[in-house]
Amino acid sequence: MRDLDDDTGILIFLAAGVLVIIGIIVFGVLSSRRKRSATKRTFTVRQGWIGDQPFLESSDLDASDKRQEELFRLTYPVGGSIVVSGADTEGEPIEQELHVSRIGRSLRAGWPQAKLGLSVYFREWEHSEFPARFAVTGTDGVTSIDLDASGARAVDRAENVVWSAPWEKLTYSNGNDVVLGNGSSTTIRIEIPDGEPDLEEILIKYGTFRQMHF
Structure with missing residues (x-):
């Protein structure tokens, strides 16, 4: 017959394990609630x-912290x-009042610690950027x-259009390269030359972010 002290020890061990699990769950719930109710940026x-063209961009945000994105949008409402x-035509520093039109x-x-950035x-x-052409290296x-x-x-060397998308359907995912979608199953991948950041920024400005890298 098993000793009573052994049974008591097992019960204490199991109870301690349950308390640890409950503590983890409670901590997670409280942490999630704090994020949702946060008022500090x-x-x-x-x-x-x-x-x-000036624009504003945030520091990296935790992709799961929806509250910080909400606070950003409240801070810079469309x-x-x-x-x-900025600077005037002679290069002298000036300040100008501008109106928010988009949040990118x-x-x-x-992966696995994906971060998001927000831009104003x-x-x-x-549309001051258009028309424009950017050299890239891409699929197809x-x-x-x-x-x-x-x-x-997207145009090939022979000037054939191999992919296209109106802005309202264009989706992008910018990682080590840029994946572009057009609302169908057709996507292309492009690599933007170093020192040419404007193309990526314009895609972020007018397109819609959709995570397609992992």
Whole structure:
């Protein structure tokens, strides 16, 4: 017959295990609630440029922290205005009031700790980038991407359009390369040359982020 002390020890061990599991669950729930109800911004914002066009971009955000993205959008509501530093035609520093037209989302870091970035774009610079052509290296023999106010087209060396998408259907995922979709099963992958960040920023500005890298 098993000793009573042995039974008591087993019960204590099992009870301790249950308490540990309960503690983990409670901690997770409380942590999730704190994120959802957070009022303090954990992100920072810096100013970037697409050519002469100013925009704002956040520091990396935890992809699972929806509250920080919500706070970002509350801080920079579409239609709202903000004073941004710039330069006049003679290069002298000035401050100008600009109006928020879009918020862009992008991939900032890779698997398994994926981070997101958020960007603010302004009405005064809408469609100022077009038309434009960017040299790239891509699947299906793509050698360049053409952009205009209607959308994007991937072109091969013979000037054949091998892929296209209107902006309202264009999806992108920016990782070590850029994956582009057009609302169908057709995607292409492109590599943007170093020192040419404008193409990626324009895709982020007018397209829709969809994680397609992992």
